[in-house]
Amino acid sequence: xxxxxLRFNSKxxxxxxxxxxxxxxxxxxxxxxxxxxxxxxxxxxxxEYSRSxxxxxxxxxxxxxxxxxxxHGLAFASGLAAIDAVLKLLKPGDEVLxxxxxxxxxxxxxxxxxxxxxxxFRFLDMQDAKAIETEISHATRMVWLxxxxxxLMNIVDISAIAKxxxxxxxxxxxxxxxxxxxxxxxxxxxxxxxxxxxxxxLGGHSDLVVGALVVNDKDLADQLYFIQNASGxxxxxxxxxxxxxxxxxxxxxxxxxxxxxxxxxHFLNIHPKIEKVYWPGFESHPNHAVAKKQMKGYGxxxxxVPKGGNYTDAIKIVEKLKIFTLAESLGGVESLAGHPAxxxxxxxxxNEREKIGxxxxxxxxxxxxxxxxxxxxxxxxxxx
Numbered sequence: 001x002x003x004x005x006l007r008f009n010s011k012x013x014x015x016x017x018x019x020x021x022x023x024x025x026x027x028x029x030x031x032x033x034x035x036x037x038x039x040x041x042x043x044x045x046x047x048e049y050s051r052s053x054x055x056x057x058x059x060x061x062x063x064x065x066x067x068x069x070x071x072h073g074l075a076f077a078s079g080l081a082a083i084d085a086v087l088k089l090l091k092p093g094d095e096v097l098x099x100x101x102x103x104x105x106x107x108x109x110x111x112x113x114x115x116x117x118x119x120x121f122r123f124l125d126m127q128d129a130k131a132i133e134t135e136i137s138h139a140t141r142m143v144w145l146x147x148x149x150x151x152l153m154n155i156v157d158i159s160a161i162a163k164x165x166x167x168x169x170x171x172x173x174x175x176x177x178x179x180x181x182x183x184x185x186x187x188x189x190x191x192x193x194x195x196x197x198x199x200x201x202l203g204g205h206s207d208l209v210v211g212a213l214v215v216n217d218k219d220l221a222d223q224l225y226f227i228q229n230a231s232g233x234x235x236x237x238x239x240x241x242x243x244x245x246x247x248x249x250x251x252x253x254x255x256x257x258x259x260x261x262x263x264x265x266h267f268l269n270i271h272p273k274i275e276k277v278y279w280p281g282f283e284s285h286p287n288h289a290v291a292k293k294q295m296k297g298y299g300x301x302x303x304x305v306p307k308g309g310n311y312t313d314a315i316k317i318v319e320k321l322k323i324f325t326l327a328e329s330l331g332g333v334e335s336l337a338g339h340p341a342x343x344x345x346x347x348x349x350x351n352e353r354e355k356i357g358x359x360x361x362x363x364x365x366x367x368x369x370x371x372x373x374x375x376x377x378x379x380x381x382x383x384x
Contacts, residue, residue, distance in 0.1 A: 008067065008181070008182065008251060009251040011066050011067050012063075012067055012247050012248055012249070012250045012251050013248050015062075015063055015066025015067055016059075016062030016063045016064075016065060016066035016073075017059060017062065017063060017066075027241075027244070027245070028055065028056050028059035028060075028240075028241065028244060029055075029056065030056055030237050030238055030240075030241045031050075031054055031055045031056045031237050032237050032238070033050060033054075033237075034049065034050050035048070035049055035050070036048055036049070050234075050237070051229060051232050051234055052229050054234075054236075054237050054240070056237040056240040056241055056244075057075050057234065057235055057236075057237065057240045059240070059244060060073070060075045060235065060240040060241075060243055060244050061073035061074055061075050063244055063247055064196075064198075064202075064212045064214050064247075065214055067181045067247065067250070068176075068181045068185060068186075068187055068194050068214040069181075069185055069187055069188055070187050070194065070214035070215060070216050071215070071216045071217075071218070071221070072214065072215050072216070072218070072221035072224075072225075073212065073213070073214050074212065074213045074214075074221075074224055074225065074228055075198070075210060075211070075212055075234070075235035075240060075243070076210070076211035076212065076213070076228065076233050076234060076235055077209070077210070077211065077233045077234060077235055077236075078197070078199065078209050078210065078211045078233070079105075079177065079195065079196065079197025079198070079199060079200075079210075079211040079212075080105050080106075080109055080197075080211065081211050081233035082195050082196070082197075082211030082212060082213050083106060083109060083175075083195060083211070084109065084231070084233065085213065085224055085227045085228055085231065085233070086142075086173055086193060086195065086213065086224070087109070087110075087114050087119065088227045088231065089142075089171070089223060089224070089227070090114075090119050090141055090142065091118075092117060092118025092119065093118055093120070093139060094119055094120070094139060094140075094141040094142070095119075095120040095121070095122065095137060095139040095140045095141060095142075096110070096119060096120070096121050096122070096140075096141065096142045096143070096144055097122050097124055097132065097135060097136070097140060097142070097143045097144070098110065098121060098122070098123050098124070098143075098144040098145070099123070099124070099125075099126050099144070099145045099146050099147075099149055099154070099156065100123040100124055100125055100126075100355075100356050101146075101149045101150070101151070101152045101154060101356045101357065101358060102123075102144075102146050102149060102150060102175070103146065103150045103175070103177075103344065103345075104340075104344050104345035104346060104347045104348050105344075105347065106144075106146075106175070107123075107345075107347060107348050108347040108348075112347075120139060122135065125154075125356075126145055126154075126156045126161065127154055127155065127156065127286060127287055129156070129157045129160035129161045129164065130160075132161060132164055133164050136164070136168055136170070140168070140170060141170060141171065142170060142171040142172075142173060143161060143164075143165050143170055143171070143172050143173070144173050144175070145158075145161065145172075145173070145174055145175070146174075146175040146177075146178065147174065147178075147179070147184075147294075148178045148179065148280055148291075148299065148301060149178075150177075150178060150301075150344070150364075151278075151301075151303045151338075151340045151344065151345065151358060151362065151364040152278050152303060152356070152357050152358065153178075153278040153279055153280050153285075153301060153302070153303060154286075154287065155280050155285070155286075155287035155288075155290045155291045155294075156287075156290075157287070157290045157294070158172075158174060158184075158186050158189040158190060158191060158294055159189045159190055159294065161190075162189060162190025162191060163190065165190075165192075166190065171192045171193065171220075172190065172191045172192050172193070173191065173192065173193040173194075173195060174186035174191040174193070174194055174195065175195045175196075175197075176194050176195065176196055177195070177196050177197045177200050177201070177331070178200075178299060178301050178330075179295060179299060180196075180200075180201040180202065180250065180254055180299075180331075181250075182201075182250055182251055182254035182255075182296065182297075183254065183258075183295045183296045183297050183298075183299055184294060184295045184296070187214065187215075187216055189294060192215060192216075192217065192220065193213060193214075193215050193220070194213065194214045194215070195211070195212065195213055196211065196212040196213075196214075197210075197211060198210035198211060198212045198243050198246075199211075199329065199331070200329065200330050200331030200332075201250065201253070201254065201257075201330075201331035202243055202246055202247055202250065202331075203242060203243050203246040203331075203332075204246040204249065204250065204253050204331060204332060204333060205242075205246055205332055205333055206329060206332035206333075206334065207242060208239045208242045208243060208246075209239070210235050210239050210240075210243050211235070253333065253369055254297075254299075254300075256369040257299065257300030257367060257368070257369060258297040258298060258299060258300060259372070260300060260367045260368070260369065260370075260372045260375060261279070261281075261298065261299055261300035261301070261302060261367040262281055262298065263372045263376065264302060264365065264367050264372070264375060264376060264379065265277055265279040265281060265282070265298075265302050267376050267379065267380075268302065268304050268379070269282065271383060272307070273306055273307050273383045274304055274305070274306060274307060274383070275304075275305045275306060275307045275308070275309060276304060276305045277302065277303075277304045278302065278303040278304065279298060279301075279302045279303075280295070280298050280299075281297075281298035300331075300366060300367035300368070301330060301364070301365070301366060301367070302364070302365045302367060303340075303362055303363065303364045303365070304362075304363055304365075305359065305361050305362055305363070306361055306363070306383070308361075309359060309360075309361040310361055311341075311360040311361050313361065314339060314360070314361040314362070314363055315339065317363060317382045317383060318337050318338075318339055318363060318382075320381065320382040321337050321378055321379070321382045322378055322381070322382075323335060323370060323374055323375060323378040324336060324337040324365065324375070324378055324379070324382075325337070326338070326339075328343055328344060329366070330364075330366035331366060332366070332368065333368050333369050334368045334370070335365065335366060335367055335368035335370060335375055336365070336366040336368070337363060337364070337365055337366075338363070338364045338365075338366070339362075339363060339364075340353075340358055340362050340364050341353060341358060341359070341360045341362065344364070345358050
């Protein structure tokens with residue numbers, strides 16, 4: 001069986017990978033070098049300088065392409081560096097339509113960096129894909145979406161939006177960080193670009209910061225490779241190695257994240273001190289049917305609001321947690337809790353946040369792979 005035909009669980013371990021040519025090392029070695037010897041000017045073995053390419057990073061980029069069922073992978077210094085590269089495809093006057101409840105760092109990059117260079121951003125509720133078509137203008141060049149969204153777990157129908165963007169000749173970019181390729185494959189649903197903060201589920205151990213892009217189209221890939229090399233925000237060899245190691249256990253970790261997430265979502269949903277729980281696995285979720293269609297499971301990300309929607313109560317809850325760690329980020333083996341209004345989404349103005357539901361009392365959980373009974377007990381004591 002060719003490696004491209006492997007099923008997902010096998011691809012995480014073998015996809016795009018080969019034993020090292022030098023000594024047959026099963027894991028790609030960490031090529032901790034900045035430059036490479038040449039026999040004559042231009043006479044090299046495919047590597048000249050590690051900003052342009054590095055064998056460890058190449059191994060990671062091949063793995064990224066494999067698990068997303070794409071043709072070309074690119075690894076960056078962070079998720080935001082990957083997004084930055086995508087935005088460099090645009091020119092002044094171009095417009096981007098983006099989901100209105102997206103990661104605060106994306107919003108900050110869009111509004112406070114690229115808007116002053118003449119790129120126009122409009123933030124829309126994309127839960128109804130048909131409504132997007134009427135919002136497209138003559139200047140629109142790209143649609144940027146997250147699904148599930150951060151932190152309200154809204155679901156966007158990737159296939160439905162892809163039909164619209166293809167008809168209009170627009171690029172469709174999907175931030176697939178929350179789902180990971182274990183749960184969702186945007187390229188197969190019609191997306192042009194898939195982005196990951198590989199810091200999260202792909203790395204999986206809270207020990208690195210890495211970004212990723214995967215595309216199918218060679219011309220688009222060549223543009224992005226040029227930007228990657230020209231701008232230089234590349235992933236180093238050690239982080240490439242660690243991300244590769246993380247990807248090898250992605251499938252088993254995601255299975256437990258999903259199992260634990262489901263149990264905790266149901267626990268919170270019936271708790272008398274909880275007002276609302278955001279999780280796409282509930283049949284009552286507005287786009288549950290879409291999630292069921294385009295995702296393999298519902299993931300380990302959950303947000304909730306304590307009864308009364310009181311900011312002080314929310315802070316007390318996150319401060320009382322013992323197993324859940326109060327920290328930025330998500331997707332690691334350990335469970336994390338966050339307060340979006342003051343942490344991940346602090347860069348979004350309060351009135352803009354609250355319009356879309358990111359209220360001061362909202363708590364976001366990244367459910368890890370610990371024993372679920374211990375996690376539930378921790379939440380129970382914090383809510384008591």
